[in-house]
Amino acid sequence: MPLSDDFPFRAGKPRSLLSQALAGTALGALLQVIPASAQPAPQTTPDSTAAMAGTAPRAKAPKNARTLPSSPTTDSSADGRVSSSDPVTYLADHESYDKTGLLILEGNVRLWQGEQTLRADTVTYDRAAGIIRAIHHVALTQPDGTIAYADHVELAHGMKDAVGSSMYVRMPDEAKLSSSGMRRSNSRVTDFANPVYTACPVCAAHPERSPVWDIKAHGMTQDKDNQNIEFDRAWLHVLGVPVFYFPYLPVTDPSSQRHSGLLNFNVKPHDHYLGTVFSLPYYWVIDGHQDATFTPLVSTKSGPQLSTIYRNRLNNGYIRFEGGVADDTLRGRPFYNAFGELSNGGKEHGAQAYIASRGEFNLSPHWRVGFNANRATSANYMRDYSLPGYGNDTLNSNAYLEGFGVGSYLRLDTQVYQGLNQGLINNRDLPYSLPRFTYEFQGEPDRLGGRLSIHTTDFVVLRERGANDQRGELALQWDRPWTNRWGQQWVLTARVDSMLYHATRMHEQPLYENAGSHVRGQAQPTVAVKVSWPFLRSFAKGHGTQVLEPIVQLIAAPNTGNALHRQLPNEDSFAYEFNDTTLFALNRYMGTDRLDGGLRANVGLHQNWSWNGRSIDMLIGESFIEHPTRGGPAYLAYSGVQHTFSDPVGRIQMTPSRFFDLTARGRFNPYSRSFDYGEGLVSAGLPFLRVSAGYVYEPITSYYYYYTPHFRHLDPTILNNPYLSKTSEISGGVTGRWKHVHFAYYTRRSISRKEFVANGGVIGYSNDCLTTNFYVSRQNTRIGGRRPRLSVGFSISLRSLGTFGK
Numbered sequence: 002m003p004l005s006d007d008f009p010f011r012a013g014k015p016r017s018l019l020s021q022a023l024a025g026t027a028l029g030a031l032l033q034v035i036p037a038s039a040q041p042a043p044q045t046t047p048d049s050t051a052a053m054a055g056t057a058p059r060a061k062a063p064k065n066a067r068t069l070p071s072s073p074t075t076d077s078s079a080d081g082r083v084s085s086s087d088p089v090t091y092l093a094d095h096e097s098y099d100k101t102g103l104l105i106l107e108g109n110v111r112l113w114q115g116e117q118t119l120r121a122d123t124v125t126y127d128r129a130a131g132i133i134r135a136i137h138h139v140a141l142t143q144p145d146g147t148i149a150y151a152d153h154v155e156l157a158h159g160m161k162d163a164v165g166s167s168m169y170v171r172m173p174d175e176a177k178l179s180s181s182g183m184r185r186s187n188s189r190v191t192d193f194a195n196p197v198y199t200a201c202p203v204c205a206a207h208p209e210r211s212p213v214w215d216i217k218a219h220g221m222t223q224d225k226d227n228q229n230i231e232f233d234r235a236w237l238h239v240l241g242v243p244v245f246y247f248p249y250l251p252v253t254d255p256s257s258q259r260h261s262g263l264l265n266f267n268v269k270p271h272d273h274y275l276g277t278v279f280s281l282p283y284y285w286v287i288d289g290h291q292d293a294t295f296t297p298l299v300s301t302k303s304g305p306q307l308s309t310i311y312r313n314r315l316n317n318g319y320i321r322f323e324g325g326v327a328d329d330t331l332r333g334r335p336f337y338n339a340f341g342e343l344s345n346g347g348k349e350h351g352a353q354a355y356i357a358s359r360g361e362f363n364l365s366p367h368w369r370v371g372f373n374a375n376r377a378t379s380a381n382y383m384r385d386y387s388l389p390g391y392g393n394d395t396l397n398s399n400a401y402l403e404g405f406g407v408g409s410y411l412r413l414d415t416q417v418y419q420g421l422n423q424g425l426i427n428n429r430d431l432p433y434s435l436p437r438f439t440y441e442f443q444g445e446p447d448r449l450g451g452r453l454s455i456h457t458t459d460f461v462v463l464r465e466r467g468a469n470d471q472r473g474e475l476a477l478q479w480d481r482p483w484t485n486r487w488g489q490q491w492v493l494t495a496r497v498d499s500m501l502y503h504a505t506r507m508h509e510q511p512l513y514e515n516a517g518s519h520v521r522g523q524a525q526p527t528v529a530v531k532v533s534w535p536f537l538r539s540f541a542k543g544h545g546t547q548v549l550e551p552i553v554q555l556i557a558a559p560n561t562g563n564a565l566h567r568q569l570p571n572e573d574s575f576a577y578e579f580n581d582t583t584l585f586a587l588n589r590y591m592g593t594d595r596l597d598g599g600l601r602a603n604v605g606l607h608q609n610w611s612w613n614g615r616s617i618d619m620l621i622g623e624s625f626i627e628h629p630t631r632g633g634p635a636y637l638a639y640s641g642v643q644h645t646f647s648d649p650v651g652r653i654q655m656t657p658s659r660f661f662d663l664t665a666r667g668r669f670n671p672y673s674r675s676f677d678y679g680e681g682l683v684s685a686g687l688p689f690l691r692v693s694a695g696y697v698y699e700p701i702t703s704y705y706y707y708y709t710p711h712f713r714h715l716d717p718t719i720l721n722n723p724y725l726s727k728t729s730e731i732s733g734g735v736t737g738r739w740k741h742v743h744f745a746y747y748t749r750r751s752i753s754r755k756e757f758v759a760n761g762g763v764i765g766y767s768n769d770c771l772t773t774n775f776y777v778s779r780q781n782t783r784i785g786g787r788r789p790r791l792s793v794g795f796s797i798s799l800r801s802l803g804t805f806g807k
Contacts, residue, residue: 062090062113063092065092066090066091066092066111066113067090067091067092068088068089068090068091069088069089069090069091069104069112069126069128070104070126070128087114087115087159088114089112089113089114089133089159089160090112090113090114091106091110091111091112091113091124092109092110092111093106093107093108093109093110093111093124094107094108094109094110095107095108102128102129103125103126103127104125104126104128105123105124105125106123106124106125106126107122107123107124108122110122110123110124110135112124112133112135112160114159114160115144116144117141117142117143117144117160117188118141118142119135119139119140119141119142119154119156119160120138120139120140121135121136121137121138121139121140121154122136122137122138123135123136123137124136130157131157131158131159132155132156132157133155133156133157133160134153134154134155134156135153135154135155135156136152136153137152137153138152139151139152139153139154139165141154141160141163145173145225145256146172146173146256147170147171147172147173147256148170148171149165149168149169149170149171149183150168150169150170150171151165151166151167151168151169151183152166152167153165153166153167160188161185161187161188162185162186162187162188163183163184163185164182164183164184164185165182165183166181166182166183167181167182168180168181168182168183168193172254172255172256173255173256174200174255174800174801175200175202175769175770175800175801176198176199176200176255176800176801177198177199177200177203178193178196178197178198178221179196179197180193180194180195180196180197180221181194181195182194182195188225189224189225189226190222190223190224190225190226191222191223191225192220192221192222192223193220193221193222193223194220195217195218195219195220196216196217196218196220196221196232197215197216197217198215198216198217198218198221198230198232199212199214199215199216199770200255200770200799200800200801200802201213201214201215201768201769201770201771201800202769202770211238211240211241212770213239213240213768213770213771214237214238214239214240214770214771214799215237215238216232216235216236216237216238216250217235217236217238218232218233218234218235218236218250219233219234219235220232220233220234221233223254224254225254228253228254228256228257228260229251229252229253229254229257229260229262230251230252230253230254231249231250231251232247232249232250232251232252233249234247234248235247235250252801252802255801259286259292260284260286261284261285261286262283262284263281263282263283263284264281264282264283264284264294265282265804266279266280266281267279267280267281269794270793270794271791271792271793272300272302272387272792273790273791273792274302274303274331274384274385274386275300275301275302275303275385275386276300276301276302276303277300277301278298278299278300278301279298279299279300280296280297280298280299281296281297282294282295282296283295283296290313290314290315291311291312291313291314292311292312293309293310293311293312294309294310295307295308295309296308296309296310298327298386302330302331303327303328303329303330303331303385303386304327304328304329304330305327305328306325306326306327306328306386307325307326307327308323308324308325309322309323309324309325310322310323311323315362317362317363317364318360318361318362318363318369318371319360319361320358320359320360321358321359321360322356322358323356323357323358323389324354324355324356324357324358325354325355325386325388326352326353326354327352327353327354327382327386328351328352328353329349329350329351329352329353329379329381329382329385329386330350330351331350331381331385332350333349333350333381349378349379349380349381349382350381352378353377353378353379353382354377354378355376355377355378355382355383355388356374356375356376356377357374357375357388357389357390358372358373358374358375359371359372359373359374360372367404367405367406368402368403368404368405369402369403370400370401370402370403371400371401371403372398372399372400372401373397373398373399373400374398375390375396375397375398375419376396376398376419377390377396377419377421380420380421380422383421390421391421392421393421394420394421394422394426395418395419395420395421395422395426395431396418396419396421397416397417397418398416398417398418398419399414399415399416399417400414400415401413401414401415402414408442408443408444408445409440409441409442409443410439410440410441410442411439411440411441412437412438412439412440413436413437413438413439414434414436414437415433415434415435415436415437416432416433416434416437417433417434418431418432418433419431427466428465429464429465429466430464430465430466430467430510430511431464432462432463432464432467432572433462433463433464434460434461434462435461435463436460436461437458437459437460437461438457438458438459438460439457439458439459440455440456440457441454441455441456442454442455442456449481450481450482450483451479451480451481451493452479452480452481453477453478453479454477454478454479454480455475455476455477455478456474456475456476456478457473457474457475457476458472458474458573458593459472459473459474460472460572462570462572464509466509466510467506467509467510467511468504468505468506468507468509468510468511468512468570469504469505469506470502470503470504470505470507470570470572471502471503471504472500472501472502472570472572472594473500473501474498474499474500474501474593475499476496476497476498476499476593477496477497478494478495478496478497479494479495479496480492480493480494481493481494487534488534488535489532489533489534490532490533490534490535491530491531491532492529492530492531492532493529493530494527494528494529494530494531494587495526495527495528496526496527496528496529496587497524497525497526497527498523498524498525498527498588498593498596499522499523499524499525500522500523500524500593500594501520501521501522502520502521502522502569502570503519503520504516504518504519504520504521504570505517505518506518507519507568507570511571511575512570512571514568515568516568519568521568521569523561523569523596525558525559525561525596525598526558526559527556527557527558527587528556528557528558529554529555529556529557529587530554530555531552531553531554531555531585532552532553532554533550533551533552533553533607534550534551535548535549535550536548536549536550540612541612541613544612544613545610545611545612545613546609546610546611546612547608547609547610548607548608548609548610549606549607549608550606550607550608550609551604551605551606551607552585552603552604552605552606552607552622553602553603553604553605554585554602554603554604555601555602556587556597556600556601556602556603557600558596558597558598558599558600558632559598559599560598560599560628560631560632561596561597561598561599561632569594570594571594571595572592572594573591573592573593573594574590574591574592574593574594574595575591575592576590576591577589577590577591577595577634577637577640578591579624579640579641579642579647579648579650579668580641580650580652580666580667580668580678581620581622581650581651581652581666584603584605584620584622584624584650585603585605585622589634590634595634597632597633597634598631598632598633599626599627599628599629599631599632599633600626600627600628600632601624601625601626601627601632601633602624602625603622603623603624603625604622604623604625605620605621605622605623606620606621606622607619607620608620615656615657615658616654616655616656617653617654617655617656617657618652618653618654618655619651619652619653619654620651620652621649621650621651621652622649622650622651623646623647623648623649623650624642624647625645625646625647626642626644626645626647627645629642629643629644629645638701639670639677639678639699639700639701641668641670641677641678644672646671648668648669648670648671648677649668649669649671650666650667650668651666651667651669652664652665652666653665653666660685660686660687661683661684661685662683662684662685663681663682663683663684664681664682664683665679665680665681665682665683666679666680666681667679667680667681676698677699677700678698678699679696679697679698680695680696680697680698681695681696682694682695683695688738689737689738689739690735690736690737691735691736691737692733692734692735693733693734693735693736694731694732694733694734695731695732695733696730696731696732697728697729697730698727698728698729698730699727699728699729700727700728701726701727701728702726702727702728726753727753728753729751729752729753730749730750730751730752730753730758731749731750731752732747732748732749732750733747733748733749734746734747734748741766741767741768742764742765742766743764743765743766743767744762744763744764744765745762745763746761746762747759747760747761747762748760748761756781757779757781758780758781758782759778759779759780759781759782760778760779761776761777761778761779761792762776762777762778763775763776763777764776769800770799770800771797771798771799771800772797772798773795773796773797773798774794774795774796774797775794775795776792776793776794776795777791777792777793777794778791778792779791779792
């Protein structure tokens with residue numbers, strides 16, 4: 002029988018003492034699962050399905066194929082692809098009739114019916130009984146790409162019904178099956194006797210060895226209509242040793258793309274908040290474009306939870322809904338936040354719920370609408386059940402309308418936030434944007450060779466507790482690039498920023514201004530000229546190039562320092578970044594409520610070496626400000642621009658070989674002779690072992706800057722001011738792979754706090770049919786009421802069966 006060495010497993014029912022001891026136990030019932038894919042079915046063709054299954058595409062009957070004499074017909078099959086009413090065509094080297102009227106085909110015999118194909122050495126056809134007998138080297142190819150090999154097969158009703166002996170079957174996704182006998186009915190249901198099933202490859206050098214895992218059963222039924230496989234009295238073997246017994250084990254047919262049923266169970270033996278956790282999802286295929294997943298969860302320390310994911314793919318968009326309800330019996334303990342304030346987390350228990358949904362719909366080729374809805378009854382509920390989104394500072398919800406044109410973009414949206422970090426955020430302090438309007442436009446080159454761009458972001462911001470304001474903005478920018486005959490690259494930029502504000506309750510957070518309510522505006526013109534002069538040379542006999550590029554930029558704008566910004570709302574410019582990435586930016590604020598002003602010049606030197614796919618890139622620069630206290634954010638501590646001569650900034654990126662790469666950037670303060678900012682990332686090693694490390698430093702924690710009123714910002718006598726806390730952290734990791742073993746380790750330590758932030762690692766084994774992982778991690782951060790915890794987990798993935806554990 003061809004390919005018999007590919008599947009050298011002895012069929013038969015196990016009779017070991019272990020099988021008798023475990024038969025019918027609770028362990029066998031616990032492991033009854035139906036793995037199924039929760040992914041939408043891709044558009045495939047029969048040939049592509051066969052290709053994915055590792056088999057050759059099914060050949061169609063050639064034009065010169067002859068048709069077998071007709072026989073009584075029956076109804077078509079369920080899917081209409083294999084029907085006894087379809088003609089059976091054939092080709093053979095020799096054909097003849099014996100004395101009883103049997104048609105005998107010999108020598109490279111091939112038969113086709115619909116999308117089924119049969120090959121054999123000899124085929125006999127009994128027209129009166131409608132039976133086809135194939136003998137020796139029989140290969141029967143199914144519409145889903147499955148190929149069954151046998152020494153003898155009998156078919157009836159065309160090629161719909163069949164019986165065979167000594168079967169070897171190759172299924173999609175590298176699944177394989179050996180059986181002592183087979184019976185197929187109506188091309189849909191196939192029964193196998195004494196099957197041995199696996200998705201592991203067989204060692205060609207040692208075919209007598211057992212695969213990593215296999216399932217041996219008394220019987221097996223493959224149901225094409227329901228897309229599942231059912232094993233009767235099955236044993237799961239690992240390396241030839243029986244491990245688990247299943248009185249009944251259903252799994253998904255390997256040819257199935259989407260199939261309703263139970264997904265793999267998840268067991269977490271130790272969760273910091275829930276204790277031992279068990280969940281068993283159920284996947285429901287509603288129709289061809291929508292499905293749902295229901296996941297009940299039970300734990301030893303808290304009440305149960307039921308979560309749902311619903312997905313619907315429409316012709317003009319999609320909807321994805323995720324939500325859940327739970328009985329959270331955990332009671333949080335009061336704790337002190339980063340500012341020394343007592344937070345009572347003891348009320349967030351009992352009936353809880355969350356929603357995380359999104360959708361998007363195309364109205365036309367140029368317009369679309371969408372939404373994101375994320376809400377939870379409490380942050381502690383998200384923490385306790387490890388819901389997606391916890392760990393962020395806020396949950397964001399919005400609804401939007403977008404328009405796209407040639408060189409233009411429009412967006413109208415609303416924004417709503419819910420705070421999750423109880424140590425920092427009170428929901429009553431969070432803003433609502435109702436609505437926000439953004440428009441961007443970039444025109445074609447004009448007669449002067451320049452481009453005009455237009456930008457506006459207008460919004461209405463409301464707070465339950467804090468300042469309310471409305472802004473109208475219009476920014477016009479014109480850029481004219483050119484290159485002279487010396488190779489100098491010039492860019493002339495003219496820009497006008499204008500804003501009009503109406504604000505109330507400005508004396509409250511986050512502004513803490515003196516005025517309570519007023520209408521104000523600002524307008525700032527800016528003119529800039531930037532010139533770069535790249536010099537190029539080659540080295541290494543023409544295999545490498547070096548670029549030396551001096552860059553000079555002059556910017557002129559009115560002085561708009563802190564004094565002029567007072568009494569103006571600030572909703573988008575809470576961060577000021579002066580580093581290599583913003584050295585030549587017109588405005589180094591992250592928004593436009595605050596603007597860089599004054600007369601200033603920026604200079605930089607850029608160098609690059611590139612050779613044989615390797616490179617070194619460097620940039621150093623500095624800014625010169627005429628009046629730092631009147632034209633820039635000199636009032637911000639450690640901004641880097643407190644003096645006429647700013648702190649120098651620099652960056653280096655190195656990839657001298659495929660075994661090493663480095664990226665580092667920083668800002669040095671020559672007045673205090675210390676770094677005000679620095680970060681770096683380095684990675685080195687071989688493909689089987691890689692080591693990486695990172696570092697970040699900043700003498701302040703700028704996130705907290707606007708939490709307290711201005712007069713308290715730089716007062717070192719205030720103990721509960723985290724703005725003055727250093728950010729100094731180092732991180733590292735090791736990843737490796739040796740043959741089938743893989744491992745990884747990571748660590749993160751806060752040098753300023755003298756404690757580890759997180760540690761963890763994973764070690765596992767993987768091959769073509771099995772993957773196991775054992776991981777352990779510990780996080781030491783305190784997010785709201787969340788305390789340091791240790792997590793341990795284990796998972797095993799069997800190809801074509803699914804993943805077990807978590």
